[in-house]
Amino acid sequence: PGHVQLLPPQNVTLLSKDFAMILTWAPGEGSPPDVTYTVRYESQDRLDKWMKVPHCRNIPRSFCNLTCALSNLYVKVRARVKAVWGRSQSPWVKSQFKDYYSDVELAPPVLTLDIRDNSILVSASFPLPTCVENLTWKYDLNLWEAGSEDKKKYEGYFRKDTVTINTTALRGNYCFSARALYESINLKHSEFSQPVCVLLNHKG
Numbered sequence: 001p002g003h004v005q006l007l008p009p010q011n012v013t014l015l016s017k018d019f020a021m022i023l024t025w026a027p028g029e030g031s032p033p034d035v036t037y038t039v040r041y042e043s044q045d046r047l048d049k050w051m052k053v054p055h056c057r058n059i060p061r062s063f064c065n066l067t068c069a070l071s072n073l074y075v076k077v078r079a080r081v082k083a084v085w086g087r088s089q090s091p092w093v094k095s096q097f098k099d100y101y102s103d104v105e106l107a108p109p110v111l112t113l114d115i116r117d118n119s120i121l122v123s124a125s126f127p128l129p130t131c132v133e134n135l136t137w138k139y140d141l142n143l144w145e146a147g148s149e150d151k152k153k154y155e156g157y158f159r160k161d162t163v164t165i166n167t168t169a170l171r172g173n174y175c176f177s178a179r180a181l182y183e184s185i186n187l188k189h190s191e192f193s194q195p196v197c198v199l200l201n202h203k204g
Contacts, residue, residue: 006083006090009037009062014079014095018107019128021070021100023056023079024063025093032085039064041079043072044097050080058084068131073100100132106180106190109139109159113176113198120198122163124178138181140189146173146197156181170200 007028015022023039039056042049051071056064070077076099083090109124124139137159144151154163167174175195182188 006035006085006088007031008090008093009081009083010093012079012081012093012095014066014077014098016098016100016103016105019104019126019132020065020067021077021098021104022063022065022067023081023095025081026062028083028090031083034060035083035085036060037062037064037081037083039066039079039081040092041066041069041077043070044076045072053079065129067100067129070100073132073135075099102185104182104184104188106182106188108190108193109178109180111141111176111178111193111196113196115198118166118168120165120167120200122165122176122178123161124157124159124180126159126180136183138183139178140181141176141178142192143174143176145170146175167200171202172200173197174200 007030009025009028012025015024036058038058039053040050041053053064053066053069066079076097078095078097080092080094082092107127109126112123114121122141126137138156141154141163142151157163175197177192177195179192180190
């Protein structure tokens, strides 16, 4: 293709979602179907130094996960994207500034229950990008008898911790639900996960 006026991507937004920082955009009006996109980012401590994002160069999709490309999770960053088609390139379009540390949005953890004779071992796993594995993620766990409003709370467990619950005295259908926590400038937490219910000490 020769030189065509390529319209820039629209709705360029830096999102923090499910533990990740993601740049999203929509194709510019009248974009050819095989248009590709290239993304760069700059951080507030080094303005006007636009860093390349190797895994988001000439990509066909309209999002780029920046989490593990960022050199510093505690500094505000913004990203920019341009459309590329043959020799034509659109102007760059910039997102707003965000920082992972204070803007991160959490997804509910996934619970695993290991049912033993007189106890249940509960662990929570989070879908974390590898580069943020060692931040101090925690979780809260709720336990209640199905149909009851009375919840027993287990609070502030570290992500890799297993909660051991003695079930000798529990009879009937019991439910578990958890939420992820993160201590940044203020305490953030996810929604509680969908309840997982089990029958305990069921005779018959």
